[in-house]
Amino acid sequence: MLSAKASVENGSPLADAVAAYNRDDFDEAFALFETLANRGDAEAKTWLGVMYAHGQGVASSLQMAFALYLSGAEAGNVLAQTNVGAMLAMGQGVARDEVEAIKWLTRAAEQGDQYAQYNLATLLSKGQGADAxxxxxxxxxxxxxxxxxxxxxxxxxxxxxxxxxxxxxxxxxxxxxxxxxxxxxxxxxxxxxxxxxxxxxxxxxxxxxxxxxxxxxxxxxxxxxxxxxxxx
Structure with a gap:
């Protein structure tokens, strides 16, 4: 598995949710992230996507994970953009669309995300979603x-x-x-x-x-x- 460390303000509700996640208290983390996501917090939506993707504190659902990542991605969350791109490229939780994958991976790659850069390079090397x-x-x-x-x-x-x-x-x-x-x-x-x-x-x-x-x-x-x- 791959990772990004969240950068959050200590003592904030999001920090409390991340802390619960990091100590493997997934039920508590899910409840906290869900509350924040319902208020429109893009990073909380992205974390919820992570939890749905891996079945942490909730039944695994790649469809729900993709929907949450997409919401976070559209709000500018780089991790969400990376995962939207990867899921589109692989057809996980959504119909495969390599052209759209290139779009999202490029956005995240240009902001310095290592994993987006790797996945974008992989598509470009194979001519998937764009000319080789x-x-x-x-x-x-x-x-x-x-x-x-x-x-x-x-x-x-x-x-x-x-x-x-x-x-x-x-x-x-x-x-x-x-x-x-x-x-x-x-x-x-x-x-x-x-x-x-x-x-x-x-x-x-x-x-x-x-x-x-x-x-x-x-x-x-x-x-x-x-x-x-x-x-x-």
Whole structure:
């Protein structure tokens, strides 16, 4: 599962609801979010969508989750926009519509959402919902990779290794595959093992130095509140 941490004012009703959710008191969280959602709170609607999607404090319903996410998305909530895009792309809780998915994912990606950037890149790389655009896909993977999104780091490494959407570069491939492999992305580890045998000593040294730099800059990815990403 994927996640976004809520940024809420301490002591606010929304903060109380988030606190209940984070301590796994889903019945209390659902009641609090529902009250706020009924008052038009876009973030509360988004959290309710999360709870319906995962059956937390309520029977699971992807249809209800999508409706709530859409309401939050239309009000400008970035997490909701990301999940609306993902659900449209996969046909979860709504009829599949990749063109509409591109629209919502682009909105969220442009606001810096890692998961939207990854999913948008995936669609663009496959030509789903828009003409295939390997260069644009590589750019979105890079944006997410640079902020610590491990699947995007792996995907960017593959692109550099194969010269897809970017100029082929073994050092760049080594950097991004290494970062992803260190966080448990098995496909990245397998690709890295094959890549190392093709690299010169100078390339390996340059790659190792760059890995150290990026490791200190990339962010952790937390574990609640989002849908599973689309397959890469």
């Amino acid at each position: 655009d390997p260069r644009a896909a590589a750019d979105w993977y890079r944006r997410a990779a640079e902020t610590g999104h491990y699947p995007s780091q792996a995907r960017l490494g593959f692109l550099y290794a194969n010269g897809t959407g970017v100029e082929k570069d073994r050092v760049e491939a080594y950097v991004w595959l290494s970062l992803a492999a260190q966080h448990g992305v098995g496909t990245a580890l397998n690709a890295l093992e094959g890549l190392v045998g093709q690299m010169s000593s100078d390339e390996k040294r340059a790659g190792a130095a760059a890995v150290s730099k990026w490791r200190s800059r990339t962010a952790d990815v937390s574990v609640h509140a989002r849908l599973t990403p689309m397959p890469g």
